[in-house]
Amino acid sequence: MIKKLLTFSLGLLFLSSFSQQKSKPFSFKIDGSIRNFTGKKIYVHHKWEEKDYSDSANIVNGKFSFNLKSIDPNMYWFTTTNNINAQPNLIFFADASNVKASLIGDSIYNSKVEAGQTQKDYLEYRTVINNFVAQQQKLQTDYNAATQSNDYNALNAIRAEYGSLNTQFISGLKNFVKMHPKSAVSGFIIYNDMNNPNIPYEDVLEALSYVDKSIEETKFIKLANKRVESVKGTMVGYPATNFSQNTPDGKPLKLSDFKGKYVLVDFWASWCGPCRQENPNVVAAFSKYKDKGFTILGVSFDSNKDKWVEAIQKDNLTWSHVSDLKGWGNEVGKMYSITSIPQNILVGKDGKIIAKNLRGAALEEKLAEIIK
Template sequence: MKAYFLIIGFCFQMLNGIAGNGFTFTLKGSVKSADGSVLYIHHKWNDVYFKDSVIIRKSKINVKLQSEEPNLYWFSYASNPEAQPMCFFFCDPGEISVDIKSKDSIAYSAISGGTSQQVYMQYRIMQAQIVATQMALQSAYQEAAQRADQTKMNQISQEFNNLNTHYLNSIKAFVKSNPSSPVSAYIIYTDLSHPSLPLSETQEAFSHLNTTALKNTKFYTLIESKINKAQGSTVGFKANDFKQNTPEGKSISLSDFKGKYVLLDFWASWCRPCRMENPNVVAAYQKFKDKGFTVLGISMDSNKEAWLNAIKQDQLTWTQVSDLKGWSNEVGQLYGVGSIPQNFLIGPDGIIIAKELRGSALEQKLSELFNK
């Protein structure tokens, strides 16, 4: 079965952000059967975890906290911010009330607070209903797989597709109903900004946000940045420019190739599928290099000697660049490269024409372009 786990995978992403003006809020309430225990309150800002703590006394907590803006927080009995179980809430200026029934049920604590928390709880209720359906489908699929019931498996796979479509539509409707809430921006960032989703889904939801109310907030800015970056690696949009060095240390930029068709070819010496694909790229390069086509290789290597040996062995005579940071290659990150081989065909005007042209597809596409 194709993996249809869009929903669960997005539930508890931790987030980065930007600085805001800040305010104070109070976390106050009752905690059963936990006197003397330490409750940790976590959040993340600018890619750094922050935590506060309070000792539970007489089954009560009362702690003042500082936040940059309405933001996602969570509390647990663990100092480690990623340790389960945990309970999430959205803060606003004022008081957040919490009722923790027991140490074992912290994830199901009752929380009430300002407008952001109310909107967040509406979202979580909607999400929980979808996830319950998803889990039931997953269980049914596993049972069908054990019986080798392919018909039932296909049916459930389609139901997964339908459920994901329903979830995406529900999220967009939710955002449209709460356009000024920072929670809506948070939801778009966590649920609709995944690389597996079309950029248009993110853009559609983002267009519903109240720019005046949210333009300087954390999640709004993150989404806007993500959309701008994603457009630079999306067919039909202008490719992201960059600079990186050749093996000899010469700085090369994508804009150096303006006026030509250029294939950005992401590969590595250690990547067997890449090495198997290289003869196809070599053949296309030899056939069309005199017609205004070239290749710019971006290596995901970290070992320079291995990179140079592979260039020589595979007879890659076009320009090659790398920062030798492996999977952390800055151009790879700029283009959202999560697997290789990967390529992007860019036109003379800098617009991305196609991507993932492997096998005979590259030569076929170039033939179409040069034989118009």
Template sequence: MSLKYFYFLLSVIVLFSCGNEEESKEETNDQLVLNGSVMNVGDREMVYIYSSINPAEGAIDSVMLDSGKFNFVLDWQGPEAVGIQIGKQNLRFNHIILTPDTIDLFIDPQDRENPIDIKGSEVHNEFLAFQEKKNNYKAEMYDSLISEYYRADSTGTEEDKNEIRSQLTSVYDERVNLVKDYIADNPDSYIGPLLIRTELMYGKNYEQLDSLVSLVGSSQEDTKVMQYLTDRLERLQVVKTGNSAPEISQETPDGDTLKLSDFKGKYVLIDFWASWCGPCRKENPYMVKLYDRFKGEDFEIFGVSLDQNEKAWISAIEADNINWAHVSDLQGWGNEAAKKYVVNSIPHTVLIDPEGKIIASGLRGESLNTKLEEIFRKEI
């Protein structure tokens, strides 16, 4: 992972529909011819093409690599982003925008700078050009701050990290504004919703994501990426601020069933985490201090683990001294509570008031502390 993408994950992940049936629109089936050439990969490997918007749907098609070549001929509607996976080596190349044309794809996994080259897709080239512009924006400052953060994370204080994080956030926000401006200026471009999906979606609540999606023109409504974003919006609407928090009922480390509603009458912070999540574990000491400060004020933390290994889950609780309520169904990312709350990255938090209403999402660090101070100053 390049440093240029680290803070995006740090700030967003780490420090990560039904209506009335309408008359169907007339469609034309155009054809995609994708010719691939692969270097430095063993022969007779399977090559898979899949949607990079929703990889869980599985492969669209597959062919055998033959003498370093492969070919797909598919009915294709408009531009769509796909991924290419090469066999057992599990080489994956995502967000390749294909149009109903003849497109040539050149892949060399050993070329770390440019492992993939595409000819014949103007939309993809436009996407790459914008990405380069965005990534070059204040690049030296960005990379310097990332290096400073690494050092502060090892030897600095929490205040040092907060100061660097604030500067990183400022540069990151400026980059986000470049993306927003692009979408607003090009509402009928496929690249707009793709940028929301790949760069702006994670960590966004309903209101934030809705404001982004509203920038996209109606010409994109039938694309897979817009359908994905619309579906996500509908799921986020269920857990938006002001709504009742969906029930969570899972087992504790002792094997007892514990429900979120058991804590009605208190402010509850739902904390989605896992033993294998490094950023979650790093944040736990801060969470312990926070809990010790506010636990006497009708405040509880309700930890929901996305672990699959029960022993690892319990060991992490003990090692980190996180002595609040914990539950899990040990289904990893398939955790039912995580699905209900549209959790795609951890750590992730949801704050519930004593009536069981959602009052905030995604609060961490100082922003979480500030919110709790605001609540309990009013309550006391």
């Protein structure tokens, strides 16, 4: 399978806050010190309802303080300039407890913030992330070495380890939420870290199921739920999201045009070796069940029309095909969060998704089960 590996990021690019049901405004104070810094001000930033907010404090004899207000536990970050997007920064969470910051001006990312339980949860979360990042970096180093030495056995083993690490990473995120069901950090994880096309939505739903009712109305959780609602049309058991793209002849063809049939939406490309290797299995299934209410709609990730059409003919793919010729940017692929190929989705006569990623014998076995 050709895929994009899940990566773990230490830089949290989306910084936001949220509002909690029945929450009460509170005030908190930040007392801080800073060394190795010649500037006169320190800055703290946050977001609220998608708006940016920044505060500054004068540094006097290496000391500074802020008096802030919030409605809920919230994410903040320090910078040494007034640029809210400046890097590096120092992220922390604040709740009703006061905050103590010990900053290093020339290494702010490695500075220290002590605060209430929410910050403690955040530091625990960062420990989990740091562990996975270290493992990923080692695998990348090993992969580069194996590539240079043309050690194909090692490359295959490392790819397998990557897959295992991805699975462990997702499990680690879910477990954190399960162990911290009332934490603002859990809300952040579900909305931010699990907002990744390489993470199945079923895992996002599982994480959401662990959230305590007391934070169900927080912004992060509400946004996560909104995202899930928007992608239910790509999940097993839900009606498949309709789409339309052009055939090789330039005519628009919709998924809904096949209503009343079993349809395998097959994501592939002429340049994808694993896809071409899988095609004989798909051809066999099509030949066996095409007269029994089953068909296939190929969605190509090609960008070269001639090569796309040539592959259709060469592999004897005699079913319907569409593409927008945008390669990995295929709009249907993005709609269905396809980040690796070959992949497929089996849609029932009622338009609901029955199964995903049926390859090899699994496709014929499933068709034999549902087509009597």
